[in-house]
Amino acid sequence: MTTTSRQMILGMHLGTGYGSQANAWRAPGVDPAAYTDIEAQVRYARAAERGTIDFLFLPDNLAITPSMGEGIPQATIDPVVTVAALARETSRIGFVVTGTTTFNEPYNIARQYKALDVTTHGRFGWNAVTTADPAAAANFGQTIAERPVRYGRAHEVIQAVQALWGSWGEEAWTRDKDSGRFVDLDQVRPVGLRGEYIASQGPLPIPPSEQGQPVIFSAGGGEYGLTIAGRYASGVIGAAFTIEDARAQRRAARQAAHRYGRNPDEVKFFAGLMPLIGSTVEEALARRRHLDEVSAPRRVPYLGAMLGLPLEPEQVDRPLTDAELADARPSGFDPRSQRALEVARQGWTIRDILAHGVIDYHPTPVGPPCVVADYMQEWFEAGACDGFWVSPDVNEDGIDTFVDEVVPILRERGLFHEDYQGTTLREHLGAPAQYGLDPRVWQEAS
Amino acid sequence: MTTTSRQMILGMHLGTGYGSQANAWRAPGVDPAAYTDIEAQVRYARAAERGTIDFLFLPDNLAITPSMGEGIPQATIDPVVTVAALARETSRIGFVVTGTTTFNEPYNIARQYKALDVTTHGRFGWNAVTTADPAAAANFGQTIAERPVRYGRAHEVIQAVQALWGSWGEEAWTRDKDSGRFVDLDQVRPVGLRGEYIASQGPLPIPPSEQGQPVIFSAGGGEYGLTIAGRYASGVIGAAFTIEDARAQRRAARQAAHRYGRNPDEVKFFAGLMPLIGSTVEEALARRRHLDEVSAPRRVPYLGAMLGLPLEPEQVDRPLTDAELADARPSGFDPRSQRALEVARQGWTIRDILAHGVIDYHPTPVGPPCVVADYMQEWFEAGACDGFWVSPDVNEDGIDTFVDEVVPILRERGLFHEDYQGTTLREHLGAPAQYGLDPRVWQEAS
Ligand SMILES: Cc1cc2nc3c(=O)[nH]c(=O)nc-3n(C[C@H](O)[C@H](O)[C@H](O)COP(=O)(O)O)c2cc1C
Ligand SMILES: Cc1cc2nc3c(=O)[nH]c(=O)nc-3n(C[C@H](O)[C@H](O)[C@H](O)COP(=O)(O)O)c2cc1C
Numbered sequence: 017m018t019t020t021s022r023q024m025i026l027g028m029h030l031g032t033g034y035g036s037q038a039n040a041w042r043a044p045g046v047d048p049a050a051y052t053d054i055e056a057q058v059r060y061a062r063a064a065e066r067g068t069i070d071f072l073f074l075p076d077n078l079a080i081t082p083s084m085g086e087g088i089p090q091a092t093i094d095p096v097v098t099v100a101a102l103a104r105e106t107s108r109i110g111f112v113v114t115g116t117t118t119f120n121e122p123y124n125i126a127r128q129y130k131a132l133d134v135t136t137h138g139r140f141g142w143n144a145v146t147t148a149d150p151a152a153a154a155n156f157g158q159t160i161a162e163r164p165v166r167y168g169r170a171h172e173v174i175q176a177v178q179a180l181w182g183s184w185g186e187e188a189w190t191r192d193k194d195s196g197r198f199v200d201l202d203q204v205r206p207v208g209l210r211g212e213y214i215a216s217q218g219p220l221p222i223p224p225s226e227q228g229q230p231v232i233f234s235a236g237g238g239e240y241g242l243t244i245a246g247r248y249a250s251g252v253i254g255a256a257f258t259i260e261d262a263r264a265q266r267r268a269a270r271q272a273a274h275r276y277g278r279n280p281d282e283v284k285f286f287a288g289l290m291p292l293i294g295s296t297v298e299e300a301l302a303r304r305r306h307l308d309e310v311s312a313p314r315r316v317p318y319l320g321a322m323l324g325l326p327l328e329p330e331q332v333d334r335p336l337t338d339a340e341l342a343d344a345r346p347s348g349f350d351p352r353s354q355r356a357l358e359v360a361r362q363g364w365t366i367r368d369i370l371a372h373g374v375i376d377y378h379p380t381p382v383g384p385p386c387v388v389a390d391y392m393q394e395w396f397e398a399g400a401c402d403g404f405w406v407s408p409d410v411n412e413d414g415i416d417t418f419v420d421e422v423v424p425i426l427r428e429r430g431l432f433h434e435d436y437q438g439t440t441l442r443e444h445l446g447a448p449a450q451y452g453l454d455p456r457v458w459q460e461a462s
Numbered sequence: 463m464t465t466t467s468r469q470m471i472l473g474m475h476l477g478t479g480y481g482s483q484a485n486a487w488r489a490p491g492v493d494p495a496a497y498t499d500i501e502a503q504v505r506y507a508r509a510a511e512r513g514t515i516d517f518l519f520l521p522d523n524l525a526i527t528p529s530m531g532e533g534i535p536q537a538t539i540d541p542v543v544t545v546a547a548l549a550r551e552t553s554r555i556g557f558v559v560t561g562t563t564t565f566n567e568p569y570n571i572a573r574q575y576k577a578l579d580v581t582t583h584g585r586f587g588w589n590a591v592t593t594a595d596p597a598a599a600a601n602f603g604q605t606i607a608e609r610p611v612r613y614g615r616a617h618e619v620i621q622a623v624q625a626l627w628g629s630w631g632e633e634a635w636t637r638d639k640d641s642g643r644f645v646d647l648d649q650v651r652p653v654g655l656r657g658e659y660i661a662s663q664g665p666l667p668i669p670p671s672e673q674g675q676p677v678i679f680s681a682g683g684g685e686y687g688l689t690i691a692g693r694y695a696s697g698v699i700g701a702a703f704t705i706e707d708a709r710a711q712r713r714a715a716r717q718a719a720h721r722y723g724r725n726p727d728e729v730k731f732f733a734g735l736m737p738l739i740g741s742t743v744e745e746a747l748a749r750r751r752h753l754d755e756v757s758a759p760r761r762v763p764y765l766g767a768m769l770g771l772p773l774e775p776e777q778v779d780r781p782l783t784d785a786e787l788a789d790a791r792p793s794g795f796d797p798r799s800q801r802a803l804e805v806a807r808q809g810w811t812i813r814d815i816l817a818h819g820v821i822d823y824h825p826t827p828v829g830p831p832c833v834v835a836d837y838m839q840e841w842f843e844a845g846a847c848d849g850f851w852v853s854p855d856v857n858e859d860g861i862d863t864f865v866d867e868v869v870p871i872l873r874e875r876g877l878f879h880e881d882y883q884g885t886t887l888r889e890h891l892g893a894p895a896q897y898g899l900d901p902r903v904w905q906e907a908s
Contacts, residue, residue, distance in 0.1 A: 048637035094574055128542065222539060
């Protein structure tokens, strides 16, 4: 393995701000008020940057999540406000911020994202989503439209945003004190886009950033999602429970890019990962058991459904019986069922089966740092992904643990860079230069 | 004069970021790239806070300003991004940010502004404007609607935003680690507003700030503007060239508040002020002459029009002749004409007449700090305003000069506080507590 071989790209998920586990806010040492506390997010961003993580990923919701009632915090208070604050406390790490194409006007998001790209010196990325949550739509007096409409608008919005980003010529900002010429307006051009869903005249009054303009990410696949990934995305935020599934998703994104005239290598596929780290497997499980002490019993019936067994909350502290294990059938409705059964067969109590993260949103390697590194290496070398977006269980110490214990192993194995190779997110991703629309994929919007 | 007597409230205008003079970006010591440089804005915010200025005022435009072509920079790159960065570098000063009701969805601005209010610990205010610029409308594929429509929407948007701000009960955020209750959703209520122009279901997932919710400002008067000022505003950003005009504007805002069932003292009227400070009048004029060295000749014909005289750029360095002074008639189309004539009669060259700021957007007291303080005292004691929004000519040194030289005189005279009296913008303004809609002025939107 040489240093010129392909290396993985890593994102760190800030999630709710507390971490990816529902009870992260209740973990020891965590300030339960961190939801509104930028200082906490600054600590997490700095920890990730210390580990030369390529980008922070911030999800977003445009509605209160019903899980708040069950004690599970909302995503970040506001990703733009958060990133604007984090920008000044970091200098190399990128920021990938989720924002909807459905309930934003292109001029407004083009402006805020470009402002963030310029003030972060080219470290900004936009994860463009279409939003399928009816509660979000209701906050805008709307209902969720069918995919053809949502994605029709998404294409127009992304194209308008990219056109606006490119409306200020690369050399337009003369700011020449002697001549008194602040801007050469001959190099600043309106975009004059008018589609079926949106219109914007432009120009945007913002010069290029060190990376030209923000990079685009997308999340989710499917026929429609792939039209976004294929045309615009430099990164795809993925979710897969098996190497096979991840490979299929990655291949689909790469094929979509090819279909739109791009080089498939321009689209990096990121697999989700929720590592549970301890110096031993038992210590890792103890960490998670402690976190879920109260909530674990409530999840037992769902685990039962995954295994085709009628399990009750009271049974949480016993292993499955031989008879139950013989009867168990992994359910087809949940892709995590097979792994749940494998863990159950190892003889763990139900609480420990749950502590293995078998009903987490992403795969959960459990144990010492090398287990996590092995897992990542296997996926990466199998072509399942170009890197990972890592969701620590509890941000307060989970980012440090990943950075201090997993990252060095990945580096030792030549799988991850020793240091940032560039200063912009585009460089971190190896994404080609782009300013304004990509002529290879641009088609007149209606 | 005792310390319990009424004191003025002061705002500092960040303007383009460079200062209020078109050539501020070309002044000595100014980095011409400050437009995209948050560090420069941080310095200015800290300087203003050192002077215990009550708030920073950030204007906004939703289009590129044509004056960019003449070397005059745009307003701030993005006020939300800027304030999010400044928030962490200051602890007491408030932020009043201009945002349009016409091209924003209430949920989006309610969220970002409340996020800023929470993360600044209650120091945020929204200057709600309706935007009359056709270029802004074109950036949203629209044209500027008539006032009844723009202001009809403005009322709905402001009410929806205030309702969303109040949707999370004051005690709702339990964040109790022991019980695992993060939020008491019984205290979080949808707002379910549906008007003629906008609708929003809510709730907003953000707890109250230290001041409950942001305060509202408005800018501009007129029949329609006063309906905004009267119902919602804690502060009015004014523009007046004479004490009489300012008193009339202030009285109109106070009467409007009274009409909507509020105490007139709840609406503070801020007069605009563009001080030109030097240790002598001559030194102050020299500062301005230097700043406008190249551009002054271009303004001569306009000065001529104000005085009813055919003046040419080449004449910039001579005073008006006796014959011209005898012929001069202040023009009725520009309220600044009378003062321009008064200055001309003092025998200054045309360049020095212009250097007196006679065609600036706000009155320009010229000379040593006590001249500025005298001016402010006279207006304040005449009931022309409750305070000022001060526009330094060049932010880089103008804020320091005002803070170090004018503020101490105002304090000595008991006209301005010795230190911040509270921690929130609401406290700085003496605005009453408000959370959610004001029941005194709330009427069902349609
Ligand atoms: C891994 C992953 C992360 C996502 N993150 C977000 C998010 O933070 N906010 C959001 O509104 N949607 C998010 N989405 C939702 C997708 O953008 C998309 O709306 C969703 O998958 C529904 O698909 P559809 O729009 O094709 O119906 C995410 C999807 C995936 C797969
Ligand atoms: C002192 C002052 C400052 C203003 N600042 C802004 C601003 O920063 N951005 C903006 O869009 N409008 C601003 N306005 C414009 C007003 O909100 C209003 O749109 C304008 O006066 C036109 O009036 P109309 O909307 O009643 O036609 C300002 C007005 C005044 C008087």
